[in-house]
Amino acid sequence: MISKSPSYFFIEAIEDSKVLIMSYNNWQKLKEQNPKWNLLLVKLLEKGYATKEKREREFLLLDAENRYRIYLKEYPTLENRVKQHMIASYLGITPIALSRIRRKMKA
Numbered sequence: 001m002i003s004k005s006p007s008y009f010f011i012e013a014i015e016d017s018k019v020l021i022m023s024y025n026n027w028q029k030l031k032e033q034n035p036k037w038n039l040l041l042v043k044l045l046e047k048g049y050a051t052k053e054k055r056e057r058e059f060l061l062l063d064a065e066n067r068y069r070i071y072l073k074e075y076p077t078l079e080n081r082v083k084q085h086m087i088a089s090y091l092g093i094t095p096i097a098l099s100r101i102r103r104k105m106k107a
Contacts, residue, residue, distance in 0.1 A: 001024040001027075002024075004024075014081070014082060014083075014086070015081070058070065059092060064091055064092070064093045064097060064098075064101060065101050065104070065105070067091050067092070068087075068091055068098070068101050068102075068105075069105075071087065071090065071091060084098055084099070
């Protein structure tokens with residue numbers, strides 16, 4: 001939004017969701033009218049940065065099986081709600097590799 005160019009990324013809802021759509025100009029006006037929106041923005045950016053840093057660290061330092069164990073611990077309710085290929089993509093592995101890890105963990 002800042003550079004007024006299309007995003008390279010997107011978010012896909014896998015369940016019914018409510019989405020708020022706001023133009024960048026309206027967002028700027030909202031922040032000008034009430035400074036608490038800036039505080040919210042800072043909190044969201046801090047959380048986003050911490051999440052991104054943790055994810056990058058895990059990709060660099062952990063193998064796929066350990067990343068999967070962390071995924072199961074942090075998102076215990078998603079295992080049965082999300083398709084295997086989506087979990088594999090999140091972990092940076094193929095669905096076949098995820099199947100192997102699951103099979104190994106069950107043994």
